[in-house]
Amino acid sequence: MDGCAEAPAAGTVLNALATGRGSAFAIDLTVTAEVALDPDRDTVAGSVAEDADADTALVERCVELACETYGDADADYGGVVETTSEIPMASGLKSSSAAANATVLATLSALSVADDVPLKDAALLGVRAARETGVTVTGAFDDASASMLGGLTVTNNERDALLARDDVDWDVLVWTPPERAYSADADADRCTRIAPVAELVEELALAGRYETAMTVNGFAFCAALDQPTGPAVDALPLADGVGLSGTGPSHVAVGTHDALTEVQELWNERPGTTLLTTTRTTGGRVLTT
Structure with a gap:
């Protein structure tokens, strides 16, 4: 009973911490999860390929919830789950949501029910696991939905409601x-x-003015979270939109390749790393092993 799946990272348009409503878009960096269910094991053991000491409670709970919800009610499911990530952890790029999504899909594949479960329902299992293990304040349905569905989503995290979804090509x-x-x-x-600024950002996002929305959001949340605004100022004359992703510390800029190459030269002068990639219109998916 083995399964393998992947889910992408995401960047922020609207941080949900202020009002419970958020928006995010999928980025072409992925987390891959491999799940092996074993009826001879009593528990689920997780591991992270990049960090042997990483907290694995979230992915373990994802396996448990997927088995409890979609597995045989008379069966006990233990096993192992390992994630491999292209996404820097704790960087604001939704690595936890991507890991949860990939793990849920891999578990559903191991149970041979992945084709029967809507992607939104699968994402909500990961959201529930994130709340139960304390890795999120808002429930992060905005991040989870963008990662699982691909494209850009706007959500009400308090009601786990999808308000809008759109494909973006940046x-x-x-x-x-x-x-x-x-x-x-x-x-x-x-x-x-x-919150008043976040409400304005929500209006901009729902009107399709995503780049302006993420820029306004970025400056507001940099102020609230004591994050630097310098990277956004560097990017503004060139990028279509720029902002703090999640609670940081990563900043994300969107626009044309040529413009972002110029921004990258500026950002490369700062400590840390830069990566030039694209948006992704496809979200989580089961992989063949």
Whole structure:
């Protein structure tokens, strides 16, 4: 009973910490999960290929929930899950949502039910696991939906409702500094103080003005989360949109390849790494092993 699946990273248009409504878009960087269910095991054991000491509670809970929801009610499911990631952890690029999505899909594949479960329902299992294991403040349905469905999504995280989805075609530049920031550690109370700005960003996103929305969101949340605005200022004359992704520390710019190549030269002067990639209109998918 083996399964393998992948799901992409995502960048932020609207951070949901202020109002419970968020927006994100899929980026062509992936997490791959391999799941092996074993009826002779009593528990699920997880591992992260890039970090032997990483917390694996989220992916383990994803396997458990998928088995409880879609497996044989009379069966006990243990096993192992291993994730391999192209996404820097704790960088604001939704690595947790991507890992949860990939793990849920891999488990559904191992149970031979992946084709029967709507992708939104699969994403919601990962959201539930994230809430139960404390890796998210908002539930992150915005991040999870963008990763699972591909394209750009706008969501109400308090109701787990998908408000809009659209395909976007951008080149994407990511700058990730050396430090890390965990979503669960963000000052949510401070973020609620910028709710009026977040409401404006939501209006812009729902009107299809995604690049402007992510730029306004980025400056507002940089202020609320004490993140630097310098990278956005560097990018603004060239990129169509730029902003802090999640709670940081990564910044993401979108636009044309030539314009982002110029931004990359500026961002390369900062400590950390840059990566030039694209958006992704396809989301999570089962892989053949």
